[in-house]
Amino acid sequence: MAVLLALCAAVCCSALQTVGAKLYSNRYEGDQVLRIIPSSHVEIQLLKQLFQNITVDFWQPSSTSFIHMGSSVDVHVGRNSTGRLKAHLQQTHIHYKVLIPNLQKEMEKQAGNRSSRKRRSEFQYDYEVYHPLEEIQSWMFEMNRTHPHLVDMFSIGWSYEGRPLYVLKLGNRKRLHKKAMWIDCGVHAREWIGPAFCQWFVREAVNSYLRDSSMRRLMNQLNIYIMPVFNVDGYHYSWKTDRFWRKTRSKNAKYHCRGVDANRNWKVKWCDEGASLHPCDDTYCGPFPESEPEVKAVARFLRKHRKHVKAYISIHAYAQMLLYPYSYKYATIPNFDCVETAAQNAVSALYSAYGVRYRYGPASTTLYVSSGSSIDWAYKNGIPYAFAFELRDTGYYGFLLPEALIGPTCMETMRAVRAIASGLLKKCTS
Ligand SMILES: [Zn+2]
Missing domain, CATH: 3.30.70.340 (Metallocarboxypeptidase-like)
Structure with a gap:
C-alpha cells in the first residue's frame, strides 16, 4: 500500500505543477x-x-x-x-x-483539462492521462509486485544518460518454450500516446486474464515482452524541456545538436535513403549503426531471443496506419500473404471499435521510404511479423492528442494487437 500511495502522490503532484505556472517556460507562445x-x-x-x-x-x-x-x-x-x-x-x-x-495555448488548455478532471479513486492508477517517466517506472514495479505470476520485470541495459531500460514480460510463467511477441512504445519521444498504449495493454492483459478465455489463451501460449518507453532520455526531455523532442539525447562530438533518430539507427541499409547524415536533423541516423545504447540493447535482446520471437510491434504516432516491411525499398516481402492477412485482420478489428479507418501496407509505399528502421531490422533478423503502428490522429491534434482520446485510441489499438497476437497461434500457410 505504501508504494501505491507514493505513486498516487506522484500523480497528484505532477497534475498540480501544470496549474498556474507556464508550461515549458512559455516557449511555444x-x-x-x-x-x-x-x-x-x-x-x-x-x-x-x-x-x-x-x-x-x-x-x-x-x-x-x-x-x-x-x-x-x-x-x-x-x-x-x-x-x-x-x-x-x-x-x-x-x-x-x-x-x-497557438501551440502554447493548446497545451495549456489540455493541461488545464487534466488538472480539473476528477480523479477516479485515491488508489487507482489513471490510464487515461499521460504519465512522466518516473511514474511509468513506478507503475512497472507495481504491476510486477501485484501480479508476480503474470508479470516479470527486468532491465535490458542503460540509456545514454544512464537510465535503466525496463521491459515487462507478460505471460503464464508455468509454460516453457513459448512463442513470443515484442512490443515497444516511445521510440520517438514526443509521441506520448505510445507509452500510454503500452501501459493500457499490460493492464488489459492482466485484468482480463481470469475472465476472458481468449486473453488467457494468449497469455498461456505466448510470452509478450513490452517496453513502455524505449527512448527514456528523450521522453524525459519531452516532459521537462521540449514537448516536441523526437530523438535520443546522445551528444555529438562535432555539433552542438543532440540526439539520433532511434528509428534510423538500426543495422539494415543504415543511413541510406530516407535518413539524414546531419546531426541536427530529426531523422539523423547516428555516427554508426546501433550507436544509440537504447537501440543496441533492444537489438541484442531480440537477437538473443529471435528463435522464439515471432512478432515485433513498434508503436508510433501519428498517421493512423499499420505498416510492415520493407521500409527501405519498394519490394514485396517473401511472406507477404501472411503478413498482409494479419494486417488486414488487425485493421478491421481496430475499425470494429469506433469505426476509425487505418491505412495499411508496406511502409515504403504507404508512408515513405526510410532506411535503418526497426521493422526492417526485425524482419531481416528472422522475425516474420514486423509491424509499426502509427496511432491517432491524422493531424488535427497531431502529437498533442488530448487525454480524452487516450481511452478510445488504446481500446481500438488493443483489438488490433490482439488480432495479430491470436494470428501467431495459428499457422499461416499462404
Ligand atoms: Zn514515431
Whole structure:
C-alpha cells in the first residue's frame, strides 16, 4: 500500500505543477502548426526551397525529403517565422491551413483539462492521462509486485544518460518454450500516446486474464515482452524541456545538436535513403549503426531471443496506419500473404471499435521510404511479423492528442494487437 500511495502522490503532484505556472517556460507562445497541401511537383520543389530558408519542426512527414505528391505536410513553425512562411505560401499560391493557431495555448488548455478532471479513486492508477517517466517506472514495479505470476520485470541495459531500460514480460510463467511477441512504445519521444498504449495493454492483459478465455489463451501460449518507453532520455526531455523532442539525447562530438533518430539507427541499409547524415536533423541516423545504447540493447535482446520471437510491434504516432516491411525499398516481402492477412485482420478489428479507418501496407509505399528502421531490422533478423503502428490522429491534434482520446485510441489499438497476437497461434500457410 505504501508504494501505491507514493505513486498516487506522484500523480497528484505532477497534475498540480501544470496549474498556474507556464508550461515549458512559455516557449511555444505564438507558435503555430500549419498543414501545407502542395498540388504539383513545382509546388513541392518550391516548398523544399522554402524550408531551406525557414526552419520548421516537421510533424508529418518527418523531413523535407519525404514530401511527395498527394500528401500534405504538417509543420510546427516558431512565432517569428509564421508570418514569413505564410507570406511565401500565399505568394506562391500553395494551399495551407492552420491546424493549431497557438501551440502554447493548446497545451495549456489540455493541461488545464487534466488538472480539473476528477480523479477516479485515491488508489487507482489513471490510464487515461499521460504519465512522466518516473511514474511509468513506478507503475512497472507495481504491476510486477501485484501480479508476480503474470508479470516479470527486468532491465535490458542503460540509456545514454544512464537510465535503466525496463521491459515487462507478460505471460503464464508455468509454460516453457513459448512463442513470443515484442512490443515497444516511445521510440520517438514526443509521441506520448505510445507509452500510454503500452501501459493500457499490460493492464488489459492482466485484468482480463481470469475472465476472458481468449486473453488467457494468449497469455498461456505466448510470452509478450513490452517496453513502455524505449527512448527514456528523450521522453524525459519531452516532459521537462521540449514537448516536441523526437530523438535520443546522445551528444555529438562535432555539433552542438543532440540526439539520433532511434528509428534510423538500426543495422539494415543504415543511413541510406530516407535518413539524414546531419546531426541536427530529426531523422539523423547516428555516427554508426546501433550507436544509440537504447537501440543496441533492444537489438541484442531480440537477437538473443529471435528463435522464439515471432512478432515485433513498434508503436508510433501519428498517421493512423499499420505498416510492415520493407521500409527501405519498394519490394514485396517473401511472406507477404501472411503478413498482409494479419494486417488486414488487425485493421478491421481496430475499425470494429469506433469505426476509425487505418491505412495499411508496406511502409515504403504507404508512408515513405526510410532506411535503418526497426521493422526492417526485425524482419531481416528472422522475425516474420514486423509491424509499426502509427496511432491517432491524422493531424488535427497531431502529437498533442488530448487525454480524452487516450481511452478510445488504446481500446481500438488493443483489438488490433490482439488480432495479430491470436494470428501467431495459428499457422499461416499462404
Ligand atoms: Zn514515431
